[in-house]
Amino acid sequence: MYAYIKGKLVFKNPAYVVIEAGGIGYHVNISLNTFSLLGDQEAVTLYTWLHVKEDAHTLYGFADENERRLFLHLLSVSGIGAATARMVLSSVTPDEIQTAIINGNVPLIQRIKGIGPKSAQRIILELQDKLRKEGLLSPVKPTASQTVKDEALSALVMLGFARNAAEKVLENEMNKANGELSVEQLIKFALKSL
Known part of the structure; x- marks a missing residue:
């Protein structure tokens, strides 16, 4: 129901926060992981999930x-x-x-x-x-040191393909082309094989 709440952090403790957005204070339950990532920010964005039960509507928030x-x-x-x-x-x-x-x-x-x-x-x-x-739930951010194959693999995993299957297909495509492919070309060839 709610994708995220972006607003002013009014109150914070290890179990929950209160975020003011649009003149409404939202009580959002958080994990200790989210608590530690919030730091001392005043403006925050929490990704949310609403748990609806017969006797309560509880909002949970996450740092990412x-x-x-x-x-x-x-x-x-x-x-x-x-x-x-x-x-x-x-x-x-x-x-x-x-x-x-x-x-x-x-x-x-x-x-x-x-x-x-x-x-x-x-x-x-x-x-x-x-x-x-x-694959990894953490967002994969390509760096300058990553190879073409690594960047293509990251893209395929983010598209929802299994890491192991994508690695095999990329390896085959790289061998066929003797490593002379751009990231875009490699992804296009891999998509045809997956």
Whole structure:
């Protein structure tokens, strides 16, 4: 319902913030990760998700779109509610939890308050393939030192292709052309093969 809220940060504590936007103060629940990323900014933008229950409408906010996507992935796991998903994102960084899920690191996930051995295994079982296909949730920003292949791979992963499949296709295309392709050409050839 709400994609994001942009406004003045009126109040901040580790559990929630109040953002004034358009003359309305929004009470937004946040993770410790978001709390640490907000710093001392006065004007903020939080990506939001509205949890509607019979007895309450609760707004959750995230420092970036990637943390919100991971939160929604966690909610899709049977037995994981909004409070537990927020606890997961408060206990470890989004990158750490994603890596733990992909690698099947049950002990790390189990250390999170409210997650037992069965829940940790269920999170891994239900999210491992989804997160592998998505690749890194963090936005991939090409740098000058990246090769043409790396930039093309980043673009394909952001388009939704599985990292492993994209890497194989890019490698084949690079070998065919002896490495003499621009990023655009490489992506076009790879899209035909994927």
